[in-house]
Amino acid sequence: MVMRPADGIEELARTLKISISDTGFLTEAHPKLRPVESLTAGIYLAGCAQAPRDIPDTIAQASGAASMVCSLFASDKLYQEPIIAGVDEDICSGCGVCVSVCPYDARQLDKDKKVVEVNEVLCRGCGSCSAAC
Incomplete structure (x- = not known):
């Protein structure tokens, strides 16, 4: 079996x-x-x-x-990995490639500013977005 x-x-x-x-x-x-x-x-x-x-x-x-x-639950606080991704708004074209490769759904395209934003709570600092950019 x-x-x-x-x-x-x-x-x-x-x-x-x-x-x-x-x-x-x-x-x-x-x-x-x-x-x-x-x-x-x-x-x-x-x-x-x-x-x-x-x-x-x-x-x-x-x-x-x-x-x-x-x-x-042993501590009063939850600690997050200190390394997270960022976005340089001066060079971000708003193409969204980094959004599509993020395994944690930590990136969203701001349609008004036409740049990507990072949700710091969801980001785990894996670097997939940077490699794809």
Whole structure:
């Protein structure tokens, strides 16, 4: 018997902005360094959402994911990555290429000013927009 990804996993991944592997399962941020984190801040993965797993592995991952969530609520403040993208309005042509490549939907085209604006809360500083510009 082969374990397959759950029905509707593609729609869930699209909604939560989580990558899907070649095998159709959800992809973690880094298999060794961040095994229960997705690339979307605040969304954690465990068990068979990532790949076929047995019960002990699933329980271990679920404990890790729960620990990560608990650590978010341990402080009165949430801290954001200090590196975010910017826009030089003098050279921005307003083409929107950077908007289309941003994996976090942190960029929007201001139609009045004809330049791109960055939502600092959503931006994770990945640099995709700069590379595309």
